[in-house]
Amino acid sequence: MEQIAPMSGNLKIETKGFSAFYGKTQALRNVNFAVPEKKITAMIGPSGCGKSTFLRSLNRMNDFIPGFRMEGSALLDGQEIYGAAVNPVLLRQRVGMVFQKPNPFQMSIYENVAYGLRIQGVKSASLVSDIVEKSLRAAALWDEVKDRLKGSAFALSGGQQQRLCIARALAVEPEVILLDEPASALDPISTARIEELMQDLKDRYTIAIVTHNMQQAARVSDYTAFFLDGTLVEVGETTKIFTNPDDSRTEDYITGRFG
Amino acid sequence: MADARLPEKGLSPYRQIRNVVLGSITGLAFLVAVTPLLAIIYIAYDRGKAALSLSFVTTMPSGFPVGIEGGILNGIAGSLILIVLASLLSVPVGVWAGLYLWDQSHTRLAGITRLFSDLLLGVPSVIWGVVGFYVFSTNTGWGFHWGFSGLAAGLTLGFIMIPIVTRVTEQALRDVPRSYIEGALALGATRFQVMRDLAIPAAITGIGTGILLGVLNVLGQTAPLVFTNYYNTGIPHSLVGSNGSVGDLAMQIFIYIHEPSKALHVKAMAAALVLTVIVLLLDMGIRLLSWGSRKYARKA
Amino acid sequence: MSSPFISEERPFRKSPDRTETPRKHKDVTMAAPEHEQGDSLLSHGDHRPPVVAPLSFLSPDPDEVRDAQELGRSAPSTETTLKNLRRASHSQVLRSERLFHLTLRLGGLFILLLFATVLGVSVVEAWPSIEKFGWSFLWTPTWNPHRHIFGAWTYLVGTFWVTGIALIFAIPIAILSALFLSDYAPKWLVGGVSTLMEMLAGIPSIVFGAFGIIFVVPLMRDHVEPFLANTLGRHFDFFSGDAMGYGILSAGLVVGIMVIPLVATVTRDSLVMVPRETVEAAYALGSTKAEMVYFVKLPAVVPGIIGSVILGFGRALGETMAVLLLVGNQASVPTSIQDVGYTISSLLANTFTYAVIDPLFSAAEIELGLILLVISLVVNTLGRELLLKLMGGRLAGSVGGG
Structure with missing residues (x-):
């Protein structure tokens, strides 16, 4: 099945014939996909359709799962993500990730954001505090936490924690941010803030988001991809996918006939 | 089957009685299980109270046979020395191995290592004694030739502690939430950085608990000391060689109770009470520690 | 064999195909x-x-x-x-x-x-002993250092007598206690008594030995053994004897007391793993509490109980100091429950330091130790595997007694 992504602009990430396996179970089948630069690309589909696996494959977070292996190719700026010469640690500094459940570290708010810089060996206190402030501002959290930067990150609300995790990801200046259902554990108001934030960020970052929530995909994304049973069924401009999909399965899903 | 009908509603007297009897039996069994254990503590107190005083734990044994007068300071000091020596060996090695098992968890070599670490948990203490004797104490053949000494015994106890510390360290690290670790990896942290900055700080109470658990396990060990240290009525100046033996609380109880002397038996029971109280306090400390950390983890 | 990075909800990890390495990147x-x-x-x-x-x-x-x-x-x-x-x-x-x-x-x-x-x-x-005596070491009843004839039989039998008495005494009490802790103890009591039980498991074995000498031996000598001899002993030689207090019965009882907390705690841990649905299903059929506990819950955890008994067996087998103090240390095969005996571990602790003077004597003792080691390793691995399967990984280590 040859899926040509009808996408304009520079393609930041591209996969060709990408398949993924956990042991003998095939989680992804021959996915040909592209994430355009400085756009928001949403991935939707029912549980277990492989969308999260796909997202996690893009910064090699699946490497930690025993029995995981892949076939095909995934490219970041035309370079093979799974190439023998690639150090996944350095890959992940370029392709950041925000998870479903907010996972701040057991450190102060400040240290959470600074952590990514510290592990890269940034010693300069003024540079670190500049970047921390910049990142917190970018994550629209600065005004809420600027007076308690030394306080524990666990004292924040769920939504604030998630924005802190976004700020933490931004601090290392990645080029791509992968969001794995970032709002599924949040209340509607926090969700709205995260969605606003994504719009602000897309000028500077390439964003890929996995979501359970079709309305969210329709609201925030420029492109939408629909996954089903490990295959990419359809991908296209969000307006088209939600109004006039080519594939009948996509139509069934977005009109709520299954999933 | 014209006669087939359901039994009458309600419980037959047989079932009612059986219910009560089978229930009561469990309570009775529990009492049978716990009473001797509590009796041990009570009898140690009752038979040892004549010797119990503050000076019992602060003075050296004296009189003839030695111990008939004075206290058990040599045993307390010796046990302390042995625990420190055992920890000096087992904490670095055990934590190190635990870190390895956690980090490279699913590799074949780690699987084998985990298997052997668990096997070591099942090695009987007399075997540890024999091993300690040949590795550290014996003065013939290969080995360290340290004689019956504190160092030989301490390191033998260290051997016993290693698999305990290893297992608990690995478990404590595994209890660190996966999301927490992934958060750091997604920032581009190396495994070393994740371990140093996140996993170890989050697991440190668990690791500490494991070390204390190991100490608890070797504190009452007597058999390995018979092979590697035996006993000293004083406090030695050296921990190696022919005068290197240390006193030890458990060994002291063994020697006193082995003597056909009522007076020494009183001392033995008093020492047994002291040892039991130390062990129970340590146990309680471990429980408080892990309870506290669990409470903290729930908040996180 | 799970890694900290395995997601628990992934069904895939249950079929780890170890030979299948990732095609593109080898080291994951x-x-x-x-x-x-x-x-x-x-x-x-x-x-x-x-x-x-x-x-x-x-x-x-x-x-x-x-x-x-x-x-x-x-x-x-x-x-x-x-x-x-x-x-x-x-x-x-x-x-x-x-x-x-x-x-x-x-x-x-x-x-x-x-x-x-x-x-x-x-x-x-x-090795010198293994080489000289071969397999016959196992069933030779002679142990004579002067004539250089060594056989394990007496000590093997003594070890299994003490262990057997300990388990016969401990298992029923431990399992019933576990039921009490898991189902019958009132809610406000259960935390306290469970902790008490676990803590008592940590009392050092030398303390049990001293307790045995001071309390159990006189009790046996003056009351229990004469009573046994006068009742059952009249009909069965197995229960008769001349009431010394020391012997396999005293040693077995004290070791039994020692392993009860271990067996009870591990059994309780597997009992609380029984799914709520199973319990509710039993009640929904009109079971009384006892019928639910004994006929539904208990059979559901048989592997766990076997596992805990095996662990208890391992602990009793290696028990040294308490046995050394109580068993009588006489190299004879017991024929009555009141007889004295000798176990492998008490023999080693008692005589090893002078056995080393004679290479064959010490080799024979170490061969005994090797037998004990092999049995302990097998037993512990077996018990652990059974429990791991049931409880999926969480099991504190228990060291063979000292």
């Missing part, structure tokens, strides 16, 4: 060690050679500024500085990761070395 644990040659993904498409020295971030690197000016770009911002840092750290990251990987592995090797030492010492030092 950490950064693959073989990426020396390229830094394509690290340099942001900028193919200048990596700068190795860490850069100062306070002021922009003068070379960098000049380069940038020559190229007509603006001086480097924080962003470019950070990117330089990434290039700089590439080789360092690789080197340190590989070193870290190997260093950790050394910690694991120490465990393997320790096990090899235990097994090696036992086999090597027992």
Whole structure:
């Protein structure tokens, strides 16, 4: 099945014939996909359709799962993500990730954001505090936490924690941010803030988001991809996918006939 | 089957009685299980109270046979020395191995290592004694030739502690939430950085608990000391060689109770009470520690 | 065999196909060690050679500024500085990761070395005896250091007598106590008594031995053994004897008391794993509480009970000091429950230090120890496996008694 992504602009990430396996179970089948630069690309589909696996494959977070292996190719700026010469640690500094459940570290708010810089060996206190402030501002959290930067990150609300995790990801200046259902554990108001934030960020970052929530995909994304049973069924401009999909399965899903 | 009908509603007297009897039996069994254990503590107190005083734990044994007068300071000091020596060996090695098992968890070599670490948990203490004797104490053949000494015994106890510390360290690290670790990896942290900055700080109470658990396990060990240290009525100046033996609380109880002397038996029971109280306090400390950390983890 | 990075909800991990290695990237644990040659993904498409020295971030690197000016770009911002840092750290990251990987592995090797030492010492030092007596060592009842004839039979039998008496006494009480803790104890009491039970399991065995000498031996000598001899002993020689207090009965009872908390605690842990649905299903059929507990819950945890009994067996088998003090230490095969005997571990603790004078004598003792070691390892592994299967991993270690 040859899926040509009808996408304009520079393609930041591209996969060709990408398949993924956990042991003998095939989680992804021959996915040909592209994430355009400085756009928001949403991935939707029912549980277990492989969308999260796909997202996690893009910064090699699946490497930690025993029995995981892949076939095909995934490219970041035309370079093979799974190439023998690639150090996944350095890959992940370029392709950041925000998870479903907010996972701040057991450190102060400040240290959470600074952590990514510290592990890269940034010693300069003024540079670190500049970047921390910049990142917190970018994550629209600065005004809420600027007076308690030394306080524990666990004292924040769920939504604030998630924005802190976004700020933490931004601090290392990645080029791509992968969001794995970032709002599924949040209340509607926090969700709205995260969605606003994504719009602000897309000028500077390439964003890929996995979501359970079709309305969210329709609201925030420029492109939408629909996954089903490990295959990419359809991908296209969000307006088209939600109004006039080519594939009948996509139509069934977005009109709520299954999933 | 014209006669087939359901039994009458309600419980037959047989079932009612059986219910009560089978229930009561469990309570009775529990009492049978716990009473001797509590009796041990009570009898140690009752038979040892004549010797119990503050000076019992602060003075050296004296009189003839030695111990008939004075206290058990040599045993307390010796046990302390042995625990420190055992920890000096087992904490670095055990934590190190635990870190390895956690980090490279699913590799074949780690699987084998985990298997052997668990096997070591099942090695009987007399075997540890024999091993300690040949590795550290014996003065013939290969080995360290340290004689019956504190160092030989301490390191033998260290051997016993290693698999305990290893297992608990690995478990404590595994209890660190996966999301927490992934958060750091997604920032581009190396495994070393994740371990140093996140996993170890989050697991440190668990690791500490494991070390204390190991100490608890070797504190009452007597058999390995018979092979590697035996006993000293004083406090030695050296921990190696022919005068290197240390006193030890458990060994002291063994020697006193082995003597056909009522007076020494009183001392033995008093020492047994002291040892039991130390062990129970340590146990309680471990429980408080892990309870506290669990409470903290729930908040996180 | 789960890694901290396995997601619990993934069904895939249950079928780990170990031989199937990832096709593209071999080492999934950490950064693959073989990426020396390229830094394509690290340099942001900028193919200048990596700068190795860490850069100062306070002021922009003068070379960098000049380069940038020559190229007509603006001086480097924080962003470019950070990117330089990434290039700089590439080789360092690789080197340190590989070193870290190997260093950790050394910690694991120490465990393997320790096990090899235990097994090696036992086999090597027992070898003269193994060589001389062969398999017949196992069933030879003679143990005569002067005539250099050694056989394990007496001690094997003594060990199994003491262990057997301990388990016959301990198992029913421990299992019923476990039922009390899991189902019958009132809610406000259950935490306290469970903790009490667990804590009492930690009382050192030398204390049990001293208790045995002071309390159990006189009790047996003056009351229990005469009573046994006068009742059952009139009909069965097995229960008769001349009431010494010391012997396999006293030793077995004390060891039994010692293993009850272990068996009870582990059994309770498996009882509380019985799914709520099973319990509710039993009640919904009109079971009384006892019918639910004994006919539904207890059968559901049979593997756990077997596992805990096996662990208790292992603990009793290796028990040394209490037995040494109580069993009588006489090398004869017991024929009555009131007889004295000798166990492997008490023999070793009692006589090893003078047995070493004679190489064959000490070798025979160590061969006995080796038999004990092998049985203990098998027993512990078996019990642990059964429990692991049932409880999925959480089991505190128990060291063979001292």
